[in-house]
Amino acid sequence: MTEEFHRIRRLPPYVFAEVNKAKAAARARGEDIIDLGMGNPDSPTPPHIVKKLIETVADPRSHRYSVSRGIPGLRKALAGYYERRFDVKLDPETEVIATLGSKEGLANLAAAITSPGDTILVPNPSYPIHQFGFIIAGASVRSIPAYPGEDMLRALDRAVRHSVPKPTALIVNFPSNPTAFLADLDFYKELVAFARREEIFILSDLAYSEIYFGDLVPPSILAVPGAKDIAVEFTSLSKTYSMAGWRMGFAAGNPRLVSALTRIKSYLDYGAFTPIQVAAVAALSGPQDCVAEIRALYKERRDVLLRGLHAAGWEVPSPEGSMFAWAPIPEKFRDMGSVAFSKLLLQEAGVAVAPGLGFGEYGEGFVRIGLVENTQRLRQATRAIRGFLSAHGIAPKSGAPASAQPAEPSAFEENTAS
CATH class of the missing domain: 3.90.1150.10 (Aspartate Aminotransferase, domain 1)
Structure with a gap:
């Protein structure tokens, strides 16, 4: 023992x-x-979001179990954000799920789609859950360069040709934690074309989508035509609205991956506290100043x-x-x-x-x-x-x-x- x-x-x-x-x-x-x-x-979290939380928590009905995949209004609000920000249309019923922060979503999706011995491609260096979520699930991780350029694309090609078994998924994270690298839409187009050709899923972590300082406004990989065939993207309210402790995130994109995450979460949790979800709607749909x-x-x-x-x-x-x-x-x-x-x-x-x-x-x-x-x-x-x-x-x-x-x-x- x-x-x-x-x-x-x-x-x-x-x-x-x-x-x-x-x-x-x-x-x-x-x-x-x-x-x-x-x-x-x-x-501090913006006052109008806190106000909505307080208002909702005063209703005793909001203290009951919530909805694991997110209340309908929250999933619609996330779809609305994607359409405004990225010009990406999402079906709130089949292509969006709320998560307890992006970290929980990444870890549970890894558990949902991984078989022991699978090969997963992960940038190195990267946020620890990107690799350890899959390692915990029984996969083997192959490192690839972290910078979004030709070196990464060449490494991906080598990984497909020389990994046994063939990789099943790829993690990307731009703007990245810890390196702060950014990717543009042209890079995502090459990445999506590669993944579709090789039948590899892409898990994109876009938690820092609204924290940028230069001319390049971080795009969504889902803005690439055909991306939803193979990609799911994780976002979070933690940094965008200073809501880290609220634990509110999302996965959006490929319906098969969203369905897999929905199914495994249905066994694990009842979703975030309803007042937090209602306040998250206020964050996504309210003033964006x-x-x-x-x-x-x-x-x-x-x-x-x-x-x-x-x-x-x-x-x-x-x-x-x-x-x-x-x-x-x-x-x-x-x-x-x-x-x-x-x-x-x-x-x-x-x-x-x-x-x-x-x-x-x-x-x-x-x-x-x-x-x-x-x-x-x-x-x-x-x-x-x-x-x-x-x-x-x-x-x-x-x-x-x-x-x-x-x-x-x-x-x-x-x-x-x-």
């Missing part, structure tokens, strides 16, 4: 645990820790963070989407690895970041920095980082940071290019 359970054995030790333990210990000592490690929105305001907030924070890091002597590429900066570890600390560097930064600067290794082996050499504190705290963080770097012999820089550029391809892209 001493052996670990089979599915638990397939999960490696939680990489973030060491940093989280050090962070908790520092706070217990009374230290002021600026936590940029977790993607946890700190701004708050979305632009939240986007502007993250852009301001991005600019403050990057100016401060540049002045400190740490060059970090400017993200064009998501609520994260994907920062290459300064050369002086590169050999110690992302976990040790994150702990050292916490210990000496009082700033917590997420080690890149937690997002896959090709995340090593990077840390993820969240835009989850106000500008005053971000300036405080960059001043502390400046002192930390200076103490280790890295001189501050003068002048403005370089113009926004995507992060350089990781060693994965370099090693897999043909």
